[in-house]
Amino acid sequence: MDWASDSLYNKAKLFAQRAHNEPVNSALFAFWMSLSLELLARSALSHVHPVLLADPKEPDNLQYAFGIVPKGIPKSIAAKALFARCSIFVKDFTDKMSGHCLIVADRRNSELHTGAAAFEGIDNAKWLPASYEVIQVLLAHLGRDFRDFLGDHGEVALEAIKDRRDTLKKEVQDKLSAAKKAYEALSPEDKVARDGRAPAAIASWMHGTKLRRECPCPACKNVAVMGGETVSRSPVKIDEDDNVIRREVRVLPNRLRCAYCDLSLVSYQELKEADLGGIYTTAEEEDPIEFFGIEPEDYIDVEDVVRRYGEDMGADYQNE
Secondary structure, X not given: OOOOHHHHHHHHHHHHHHHOOOOOOOHHHHXXXXXXXXXXXXXXXXXXXXXXXXXXXXXXXXXXHXXXXXXXXXXXXXXXXXXXXXXXXXXXXXXXHHHHHHHHHHHHHXXXXXXXXXXXXXXXXXXXXXXXXXXXXXXXXXXXXXXXXXXXXXXXXXXXXXXXXXXXXXXXXXXXXXXXXXXXXXXHHHHXXXXXXXXXXXXXXXXXXXXXXXXXXXXXXXXXXXXXXXXXEOOOEEEOXXXXXXXXXXXXXXXXXXXXXXXXXXXXHHHHHOOOOOOEEEEEEEOHHHHOOOOHHHOOOHHHHHHHHHHHHHHHHXXX
């Protein structure tokens, strides 16, 4: 099958090796890496099951994923759906990584389908370390590493990731230090005013989505608000006492805001460097009628209910 994980991996590996045989700032290097990145993502999804690569619009595509030879040419999902699914099925593959991959894929499409020289003159420092981070996550999902994927070039890739993380760590520490100093430098009057406004801001942020939660600010130690993206949900449980469906939602943090010191962290990597990268859980509740798509009219004679309600109201009126 053309969608087999090993076949896709081997092709991604071949294209990555072709890239690394080119000058690192050349358009060909970026072009081959863009192809490798997408193929590796497809291998990662196929590693879960090839059906995740099938375009669901046609039954033949789904059947092909189960080994049935289709009448026509099987069609797989587009890059946008591919990377979105990776963020669901591949551990540590974040929405920010998905966005990065889409930017690379858009450049690749522009290179192939337009007259633009989309990869010319782009400094590899602006995209390659982030691509290596994505590749490392995909390789971990596949149970492989850079040494298998890139051979002698693997050590260079790992060093680029380390440099990127060291830089990010310094940037986060600088953010924390600056926010703490700015808060402590406020005059007593300004600090009282800021502290007085903070609870309302926190309440407003918490109201925005059920995926948010309060946590200690890593800079000023006051209450901050953390948000993130859904990783998974537990099986539903029905509470028979109040007839509500409840389930646990597991959230990967990728945002933090503090209304006291104005600290803002804007990615999972930044929160991880601030020791706040652990997955947390929130509770989700839903009415069984909405969850199961029940139409009350299918089980209740609405006209009869209205008629009886009118009779009861009339009886109450006569008893007054």
